[in-house]
Amino acid sequence: MSDTPTPIAEIDHGPSKFDQFLEKNQKKLLILAFLVFIAVIAYVFLKGYNSMQEENAGALLLEASSEEEYSKVISEYPDRAAAGTAAYIIATMRTSDDDAIEAYNHFISTYPEHAMLTLAEFNLAQHQINAGKTAEARATLDTLIDGENADFIIPKAKISLGDIALAEGDKEHAEKLYNDAINFNESKHAFVDEAKTKINYIRASKPQILETPAPTPVTPAPVTPEAPKKP
Numbered sequence: 001m002s003d004t005p006t007p008i009a010e011i012d013h014g015p016s017k018f019d020q021f022l023e024k025n026q027k028k029l030l031i032l033a034f035l036v037f038i039a040v041i042a043y044v045f046l047k048g049y050n051s052m053q054e055e056n057a058g059a060l061l062l063e064a065s066s067e068e069e070y071s072k073v074i075s076e077y078p079d080r081a082a083a084g085t086a087a088y089i090i091a092t093m094r095t096s097d098d099d100a101i102e103a104y105n106h107f108i109s110t111y112p113e114h115a116m117l118t119l120a121e122f123n124l125a126q127h128q129i130n131a132g133k134t135a136e137a138r139a140t141l142d143t144l145i146d147g148e149n150a151d152f153i154i155p156k157a158k159i160s161l162g163d164i165a166l167a168e169g170d171k172e173h174a175e176k177l178y179n180d181a182i183n184f185n186e187s188k189h190a191f192v193d194e195a196k197t198k199i200n201y202i203r204a205s206k207p208q209i210l211e212t213p214a215p216t217p218v219t220p221a222p223v224t225p226e227a228p229k230k231p
Contacts, residue, residue: 054082084107087107178198
């Protein structure tokens with residue numbers, strides 16, 4: 001009688017655990033896939049929409065030539081970069097110092113990340129100086145100097161601060177500020193000659209103190225007493 005071999009183990013032909021997971025969560029997975037699909041479509045749409053809006057705003061900005069037309073750019077595309085540029089241009093168009101100050105303040109507070117911010121601060125300070133608001137101008141220029149990406153205009157801001165000091169009669173402080181402007185960034189800027197001219201003006205306007213030689217002492221001649229007259 002032959003020996004019948006004993007099977008080591010039976011092979012399980014049932015569904016795997018992964019198949020069981022898919023079968024159990026098929027509905028949830030379909031919903032998740034649908035949501036991912038919607039998210040991708042929304043991203044592509046929004047990206048295309050934003051690009052289109054930027055292009056439309058830019059086109060309207062290029063067509064504008066009056067304050068009214070620039071204001072239209074702001075009203076129709078308030079959250080686009082072109083709106084900030086339009087606001088800056090409006091400020092540059094103002095002829096009255098008070099109107100310009102108002103427009104520049106609006107631009108600076110509304111678009112603090114705009115590329116023209118530093119120039120707006122400098123222009124604001126010039127109008128404040130013209131309007132006699134020197135304390136405000138000084139504060140504006142100090143803010144500009146302490147800001148980022150302002151190296152190209154800092155020497156000119158220093159010169160403006162020097163002009164304020166000079167107008168207030170503080171020639172010593174004015175000259176220091178002009179020298180600060182000259183020496184900024186190792187004098188590698190376009191405002192060196194302007195600052196030097198202002199320093200020469202200060203030095204030329206200072207009263208010249210002439211040394212007067214001491215007077216030569218005069219030795220009085222001896223007085224010879226007269227002889228008394230004979231009676």
